Amino acid sequence: MQRIKKGDKVRIISGKYVTKEGTVLSINNKKGTAIVEGLNKVKKHRKPNAKQEKGGIKEEESGIYLCKLALIAPKSPQGISKIKYQINKEGKKVRIAKKTNNPIENKK
Numbered sequence: 001m002q003r004i005k006k007g008d009k010v011r012i013i014s015g016k017y018v019t020k021e022g023t024v025l026s027i028n029n030k031k032g033t034a035i036v037e038g039l040n041k042v043k044k045h046r047k048p049n050a051k052q053e054k055g056g057i058k059e060e061e062s063g064i065y066l067c068k069l070a071l072i073a074p075k076s077p078q079g080i081s082k083i084k085y086q087i088n089k090e091g092k093k094v095r096i097a098k099k100t101n102n103p104i105e106n107k108k
Contacts, residue, residue: 002029003071003083003095008104010036010069011080017064021072025061033063040064073097073104 004010004024011021022036042062048055073081074097081097083104088094095104 002027002066004034004066004069009072010034011072012036012039012064012068013070013080014068015064016040024069027066028063031063032066034066034069035061035063036069037061071097071104073100073102075100075102 004027006024006027008024009021010024012018017039020039022039025035025037027034038061040062041059044058044060046055046058070080071083072079078099081099084096084098085093086096088103096102097104
């Protein structure tokens with residue numbers, strides 16, 4: 001079960017971009033990676049084609065393993081928190097920050 005979702009604000013906890021923060025743009029469950037806005041940029045060499053007028057070297061974000069990401073929880077003293085799930089009064093499953101017991105709203 002995936003605890004980090006698209007639109008979440010995350011912090012990198014290890015690697016080259018440690019302590020950097022960003023928003024998750026997409027998740028790849030098969031590879032276990034997420035693309036975070038503005039981080040882990042790589043250069044790709046592209047040929048010109050009908051969809052893309054010009055070729056050349058394009059800079060784009062690459063995936064970061066999910067184990068290196070921590071969710072930034074609202075009202076948490078350190079800023080990050082682990083996630084648990086609970087069933088609310090309406091019968092819906094919601095994500096809860098473990099440190100503060102506050103629900104986490106997904107902002108897509």
